[in-house]
Amino acid sequence: MAELKYLLFLGCVIPYRITGYEISARKVLERLGVELVEMPEFNCCGLPIDSVDHDAMLLLAARNLCLAEQQNLNILTLCPGCAGTLRKVNRSLQEDKKLKERVNGHLKEIGMEFQGGKIAVKHLIQALIEDVGIEKVKDAVVKPLTRLKVAEHNGCHILRPAKYVGFDDPENPVLLKQLIEATGAECLDYMYETDCCGAPVIGVNDKIPLYLAGDKLRNIKAVDAQALITVCPFCHMMFDINQPRIERLLSEQFGIPVLHYPQLLGLAMGLTPKELAIDELRVDATKLLDAT
């Protein structure tokens, strides 16, 4: 019997391109006794159109929150963007009565009402830390990855703005590191660790994000990390899918495999690379797997 149950909010980027994250997260969460319920209906969290129309973002987010309230289940997201947006709106609507009234006025048109205070929104790593607990994660490790040295990249919307979404210290985030170390691997520090990957700008300017992500990859390589661990589909796309493009632009070789955290944890749980969809990664992880 599952002890923990969440409504899984998958978001748009994961089913579009990053299914390896979903596959590995589902496997790992099942092992940890977490039950995932599918969303009865779905629409984008709203984040991508906040720049177009703030109200449209609020309404899309609020509709998803209403669906979770109807199910009386906390939301679990794999994407920090969705987590950040839904957390922020969940909180703003509870704190700002006028805003709640206005939003509910529109939601009435589709037969919904945001109540507030009923459900929480958690990103995967927050759920692992706060609900599952690091001890339980450690207990599930059967094959400690003690020969691995890796680096982490959190994803901005897990950390900032601290007053709305932060559950870790945005200046010195430690929770993902603790989760990585629970697998037996060592997590290395590197320059500009908390900097953005640049992904949100790629549709407007395709150079800045590549230089920014390239700068991070260079700093990660400088500390001899064997892999980069991410917990965001967007960041993963920047560092993995775009890595060959960055290498061409900068005339540099990185060759850093980029794993979703549940892939790393899954390996330590004794799951096979195939089960964790590690073969779907763009940057070859064979050497890394030899070291596990």
Next chain:
Amino acid sequence: MYEVDSMSERKQANDTRLRREIKMGDLDPDFKREIREVPGIEKIKLCFQCGTCTADCPIARFSEIYSPRKIMRMTQLGMKKKLLSSESLWLCAACFTCVDHCPQGVDIAAVVRALRNMAVKEGIIPDVFKELTDNILKTGYAYRIPELRLKKRVEKGLPPLPKANLEDVSKLFDATAVSKAKMEKR
């Protein structure tokens, strides 16, 4: 410095730097009041141009034209036309580092977002945002997920994707300033 910005904007930025001149006729004195009506960004008036936002901005490290400090000052001065038509307005990655670091508590990212919302109302919107909005309206998802990928999900043992309620999405969009018709016309 890498060459990452568009030539015309860089030239413009350089020209302004050299001349350091602002034409009074280009300023809209009501703009600071207009923008302060957007909830959450009232503190823009407290910005004293310390430059922490730009110093800590990862995008500004790579772009010569993107400077949140400058955007805050231009907003205070009421340089509405120049701001709303500026390419640099769309370079913010919304990483929120500036929001956490601003000593005056200005929600800089929210100011940038409010300026973008205003630009959209004036008909200025980068193609990528048009596409995202259109995708959400037509599929509920921000990206067009190809049929093949939906089939592959089943092969991989993943549950089918939750369906969107497009009627609801459309109704919600109608309630906002960016109506369906306006987005499609462009």
